[in-house]
Amino acid sequence: MGYFERIFKEPRWGVHPDDHKRPAADAALRLLPPPARVYMPLSQHVGGAARPIVLVGQQVHKGQLLAEAQGNISAPIHAPVSGKVSSIGEVTAPHASGLGFGAIVIDSDFADRWIDTDPVADPFSLSPEEITRRTAAAGVVGLGGATFPSALKFSLGKRLAVGTLIVNGGECEPYLSSDDRIMRDSADQVVDGVRIVMHAIGARVALVGIEDNKPEAIAAMRKAAAAYPEVRIRPVPSRYPMGSDKQLIQALTGKEVPADARAAEVGVLVHNVSTCAAVHQAVRLGRPLVERIVTVNGGAVARPGNIFVPLGTQVDELLAFCGLNEAPSRLILGGPMMGTLLAHGRVPLVKGVSGIIAFDAREAAVPRAGPCVRCGSCTKACPMGLLPLEMAAHIRSGDLAGAVDFSLTDCIACGCCAYVCPSHIPLVQYFSHAKGELAARERTRLRSEAAKRLAEARLIRLERESREKAEAAARRQAERKAAKALAAASASQAQAVVT
Amino acid sequence: MKPGMNPAVAPVAAPHATTANSVGRVMATVMTALLPATLCGFWLFGWPAIYLWIVTVGAAMLGEILCLRLGGRAARPALSDGSAILTGWLLALSLPPWAPWWIGVFGGLFATVMGKQVFGGLGQNLFNPAMAARVALLISFPVQMTAWVAPLPINAAAAPGIIEGLRITLGALSPALDNISSASLLGHVKTELSRGIDLLHLLTAGHAAADSLSGARAGSLGETAAWLIAAGGVLMLFLRIITWQIPIAMLAAVALPAALLHLVDPGRYLDAGSHLLSGGVMLGAFFIATDYVTSPNTPRGQLVFGAGCGLLTYVIRTWSGYPEGVAFAVLLMNSLTPIIDSSFRPRVYGRDRKGVALEPIK
Numbered sequence: 001m002g003y004f005e006r007i008f009k010e011p012r013w014g015v016h017p018d019d020h021k022r023p024a025a026d027a028a029l030r031l032l033p034p035p036a037r038v039y040m041p042l043s044q045h046v047g048g049a050a051r052p053i054v055l056v057g058q059q060v061h062k063g064q065l066l067a068e069a070q071g072n073i074s075a076p077i078h079a080p081v082s083g084k085v086s087s088i089g090e091v092t093a094p095h096a097s098g099l100g101f102g103a104i105v106i107d108s109d110f111a112d113r114w115i116d117t118d119p120v121a122d123p124f125s126l127s128p129e130e131i132t133r134r135t136a137a138a139g140v141v142g143l144g145g146a147t148f149p150s151a152l153k154f155s156l157g158k159r160l161a162v163g164t165l166i167v168n169g170g171e172c173e174p175y176l177s178s179d180d181r182i183m184r185d186s187a188d189q190v191v192d193g194v195r196i197v198m199h200a201i202g203a204r205v206a207l208v209g210i211e212d213n214k215p216e217a218i219a220a221m222r223k224a225a226a227a228y229p230e231v232r233i234r235p236v237p238s239r240y241p242m243g244s245d246k247q248l249i250q251a252l253t254g255k256e257v258p259a260d261a262r263a264a265e266v267g268v269l270v271h272n273v274s275t276c277a278a279v280h281q282a283v284r285l286g287r288p289l290v291e292r293i294v295t296v297n298g299g300a301v302a303r304p305g306n307i308f309v310p311l312g313t314q315v316d317e318l319l320a321f322c323g324l325n326e327a328p329s330r331l332i333l334g335g336p337m338m339g340t341l342l343a344h345g346r347v348p349l350v351k352g353v354s355g356i357i358a359f360d361a362r363e364a365a366v367p368r369a370g371p372c373v374r375c376g377s378c379t380k381a382c383p384m385g386l387l388p389l390e391m392a393a394h395i396r397s398g399d400l401a402g403a404v405d406f407s408l409t410d411c412i413a414c415g416c417c418a419y420v421c422p423s424h425i426p427l428v429q430y431f432s433h434a435k436g437e438l439a440a441r442e443r444t445r446l447r448s449e450a451a452k453r454l455a456e457a458r459l460i461r462l463e464r465e466s467r468e469k470a471e472a473a474a475r476r477q478a479e480r481k482a483a484k485a486l487a488a489a490s491a492s493q494a495q496a497v498v499t
Numbered sequence: 500m501k502p503g504m505n506p507a508v509a510p511v512a513a514p515h516a517t518t519a520n521s522v523g524r525v526m527a528t529v530m531t532a533l534l535p536a537t538l539c540g541f542w543l544f545g546w547p548a549i550y551l552w553i554v555t556v557g558a559a560m561l562g563e564i565l566c567l568r569l570g571g572r573a574a575r576p577a578l579s580d581g582s583a584i585l586t587g588w589l590l591a592l593s594l595p596p597w598a599p600w601w602i603g604v605f606g607g608l609f610a611t612v613m614g615k616q617v618f619g620g621l622g623q624n625l626f627n628p629a630m631a632a633r634v635a636l637l638i639s640f641p642v643q644m645t646a647w648v649a650p651l652p653i654n655a656a657a658a659p660g661i662i663e664g665l666r667i668t669l670g671a672l673s674p675a676l677d678n679i680s681s682a683s684l685l686g687h688v689k690t691e692l693s694r695g696i697d698l699l700h701l702l703t704a705g706h707a708a709a710d711s712l713s714g715a716r717a718g719s720l721g722e723t724a725a726w727l728i729a730a731g732g733v734l735m736l737f738l739r740i741i742t743w744q745i746p747i748a749m750l751a752a753v754a755l756p757a758a759l760l761h762l763v764d765p766g767r768y769l770d771a772g773s774h775l776l777s778g779g780v781m782l783g784a785f786f787i788a789t790d791y792v793t794s795p796n797t798p799r800g801q802l803v804f805g806a807g808c809g810l811l812t813y814v815i816r817t818w819s820g821y822p823e824g825v826a827f828a829v830l831l832m833n834s835l836t837p838i839i840d841s842s843f844r845p846r847v848y849g850r851d852r853k854g855v856a857l858e859p860i861k
Contacts, residue, residue, distance in 0.1 A: 376796030
């Protein structure tokens with residue numbers, strides 16, 4: 001991009017980190033041989049964990065339902081390999097905490113036998129509801145990392161009569177290229193998926209936003225979409241966080257999603273390109289989501305590239321497949337800007353993982369944090385228009401309400417501020433801490449309110465009971481008196497009669 | 500692993516990558532931008548100016564080290580960011596070039612001790628340390644702080660040599676100031692106006708602007724070469740070390756009232772060009788008012804701040820007892836920075852300027 005464009009056409013927000021996407025992005029897609037054992041977590045999505053419906057020892061085929069969706073927001077889980085269910089228990093979650101969560105463990109029989117699928121020759125003859133149902137049944141969730149069940153977004157889009165489908169091919173995170181790869185290799189599948197999603201939500205146009213650092217993907221997608229004028233390929237400037245929903249919507253439509261509102265309320269819905277490909281697989285081929293492309297990159301990786309991997313594969317196995325130059329100094333799930341730090345690689349890959357990054361010692365070196373010099377770099381970089389330095393100053397002094405006053409709740413945790421900070425202050429860590437603390441306080445407040453309500457209800461009940469008791473006692477006494485009086489009266493009457 | 504790197508203190512939260520930029524690099528860039536004007540000052544005012552610069556920078560660093568030691572903190576990392584050097588440097592540029600050594604020592608120590616470390620060190624001070632020190636010097640030692648000399652290029656025959664220059668700075672040699680002392684343009688104008696002589700008689704045509712181009716005129720060490728300072732400022736704009744709001748607003752707020760009043764009464768009011776190129780306006784607009792720590796960091800706040808600095812400078816120059824007002828103006832506006840910062844916040848995505856969520860538009 002020329003200097004003129006850099007000054008006048010680029011968005012004013014964001015950062016432009018060295019993207020490190022090549023050579024990994026240019027390496028041909030490789031297939032990981034089915035691993036001997038996969039660990040399929042029950043919670044790979046936003047919402048309730050799936051409920052297992054298989055038994056230990058049961059033989060399963062690839063794509064067979066292992067656990068069904070549970071609750072309003074949830075997604076089912078399917079077998080990524082054929083083989084035998086060897087146990088159902090806890091495994092380490094792919095999260096910095098290293099806590100455990102439920103998973104179904106399958107020992108592969110290496111046959112890779114699929115279930116009998118139910119392909120559809122013409123998805124456009126199906127009703128939108130049927131497409132939504134099939135997408136839900138296939139366990140498709142947002143593959144860009146949000147992992148929100150896609151079918152629920154279809155229903156929402158349909159209900160709010162969304163006119164524009166935004167397809168997110170931004171992939172603004174450095175090092176990652178799984179979306180790039182799927183657009184280059186399977187553009188037809190992606191475009192077909194886009195059209196199926198449009199049919200499901202009733203959108204008239206689809207705008208596919210692709211960062212202009214992916215010319216091959218743009219060309220492939222343009223070719224695939226040539227026959228469909230309603231699918232428009234729109235290159236966008238390479239600027240992190242262009243792949244964030246709110247920023248991509250703004251770049252492509254000029255619309256701003258109001259605070260505390262959903263994108264559908266301004267007439268747009270965002271789906272990732274890989275999600276669209278998964279919808280194609282689910283609806284047209286009847287194949288549930290059990291595999292995905294994962295980028296393996298970073299200085300410690302000997303042969304970086306994109307690998308087609310069964311879900312539930314351990315990170316270590318994938319790293320071994322790509323080879324390591326040295327023990328990774330830092331292992332990251334996702335991109336370097338928003339990814340999760342992993343304590344070790346003995347965790348399973350889940351639906352939302354687009355990449356594994358193994359930093360070498362040089363990449364992992366973190367400069368010591370210094371004092372804030374109020375340079376305002378963070379303010380300039382913030383895509384939400386926040387003042388990260390002010391929020392951090394308030395959080396540092398324990399004034400969370402002050403941080404909220406500076407719109408802490410609008411922070412999307414994209415990491416631009418911490419990335420550009422010349423003092424290397426871990427700003428996102430401050431914000432995550434504050435958000436967690438606020439959430440904990442809110443929970444405590446709700447709990448104490450509930451306890452207060454219960455206590456008050458109990459007091460009222462006790463009062464009412466004692467009042468009723470007293471009333472009953474008084475009534476009984478009155479009755480007794482009346483009975484006595486009656487008896488006396490009848491006795492005297494009898495006496496009178498006798499007399 | 501590079502020195503200063505410590506993975507043990509790495510945060511858990513993303514991002515896991517960070518910019519190669521650092522506070523030290525920013526300071527180094529600012530110093531590079533200051534270099535042309537500084538070297539020009541050295542050339543114009545000779546060895547005494549060089550000695551004064553060394554003494555002032557050294558005293559500023561000494562003040563920093565003393566405070567860090569007293570506070571039980573390691574001096575090396577704080578010193579290596581270059582902020583104390585820059586503070587001393589900026590102060591030196593605003594001093595009369597042949598001022599005695601103790602002016603530099605007092606000023607340098609005052610800048611880092613009272614101007615910065617007393618508030619808690621880097622990033623904590625409310626006032627620009629260099630300007631706080633300059634004002635303290637001006638109030639305490641008005642004679643030495645207004646003893647200007649005419650430029651005498653370092654290679655000129657009459658210029659003091661290495662030894663002679665040192666003796667001037669040490670105060671051992673009282674230079675025959677009579678034959679080389681001179682008044683700065685602003686000081687001269689102030690004096691003569693107070694004597695009832697109007698500017699039309701006072702200034703020969705082209706006097707101010709022509710001299711300002713080369714910087715060959717009486718004034719502070721690094722303030723006379725206004726164009727070189729502006730060039731350094733443009734370099735910083737280009738490298739995105741500073742934003743345009745503060746310098747442009749400040750220069751405009753000096754130039755506009757100056758031009759307007761000059762139009763009304765050229766006999767009483769100096770023209771805009773002389774105002775912009777004289778005294779500390781250029782240095783102030785690009786290097787002093789843009790100090791990160793003491794200026795607002797929202798674009799609209801910076802406009803307000805810059806305009807305030809410029810307007811106050813003009814007001815002080817024109818109607819107060821002092822011929823120059825940049826330091827006072829910057830300090831006054833520094834005190835308003837917290838208020839400006841909280842009053843002129845940027846608009847948050849999805850909200851209006853008041854912070855209320857936008858209405859959804861389909």
